[in-house]
Amino acid sequence: MAAQGQTPGHETAGVDLPRIEAAVREILLAVGEDPDREGLRETPTRVAGAYADAFSGLHEDPAELLATTFDIGHEELVLVRDISLYSMCEHHLVPFYGVAHVGYIPSAEGHVTGLSKLARLVDIYAKRPQVQEQLTSQIVDALMEHLAPQGAIVVVECEHLCMSMRGVAKPGAKTITSAVRGQLRDPATRSEAMSLIMRG
Numbered sequence: 001m002a003a004q005g006q007t008p009g010h011e012t013a014g015v016d017l018p019r020i021e022a023a024v025r026e027i028l029l030a031v032g033e034d035p036d037r038e039g040l041r042e043t044p045t046r047v048a049g050a051y052a053d054a055f056s057g058l059h060e061d062p063a064e065l066l067a068t069t070f071d072i073g074h075e076e077l078v079l080v081r082d083i084s085l086y087s088m089c090e091h092h093l094v095p096f097y098g099v100a101h102v103g104y105i106p107s108a109e110g111h112v113t114g115l116s117k118l119a120r121l122v123d124i125y126a127k128r129p130q131v132q133e134q135l136t137s138q139i140v141d142a143l144m145e146h147l148a149p150q151g152a153i154v155v156v157e158c159e160h161l162c163m164s165m166r167g168v169a170k171p172g173a174k175t176i177t178s179a180v181r182g183q184l185r186d187p188a189t190r191s192e193a194m195s196l197i198m199r200g
């Protein structure tokens, strides 16, 4: 749907690019810049494209992503480690970035999904205005809901630019969050998964 007053066809996958461009021009004016000087002339358009990508996860459906499963009879832990991610802190709209580790124990029927889908699932939730705790639990809850595994675990390790380049100014500080569901809450299973995640 076009935003009120916008010509249809100006959105990219649900994102209103002209509206972002107008807002970026306003920000440049507000900080005392000249948005018409040569170096900045294309900036609102570039930022609109960058934001359309940074927030593209708002327009993607995890149910659709996880609809493709294979029955291979594997009922043991499947874990993809070190999935790189870039997200945007919802408080300051600056990036936080790092890695996610995503694991699950398939359902008793052995339904698994493609490994790349786990990385795509991370992106669906990372490419939104986010906080790290919510990102972590959204990924694990989507796995539980759409893949119906016996258990799932997600660990996310990130540096937040809002803590490095501004504010408290502590570059290098890493935030680690975890979310564990189902059988992976069992201490022995959880510690096996955590040791595989942390050994890198």
Ligand SMILES: Nc1nc2c(ncn2[C@@H]2O[C@H](COP(=O)(O)OP(=O)(O)OP(=O)(O)O)[C@@H](O)[C@H]2O)c(=O)[nH]1
Residues within 6 Å of the ligand: 089, 090, 091, 130, 131, 132, 133, 160, 162, 163, 166, 167, 168
């Ligand atoms: N729990 C959590 N906090 C976050 C995350 N990203 C940023 N924050 C924090 O959100 C808080 C926002 O605090 P405010 O006091 O409202 O904002 P602020 O004055 O800009 O805070 P400072 O960053 O301390 O300068 C800060 O403490 C950030 O470090 C996140 O993913 N999870």
Ligand SMILES: [Zn+2]
Residues within 6 Å of the ligand: 089, 090, 091, 092, 093, 094, 160, 162, 163
């Ligand atoms: Zn922040």
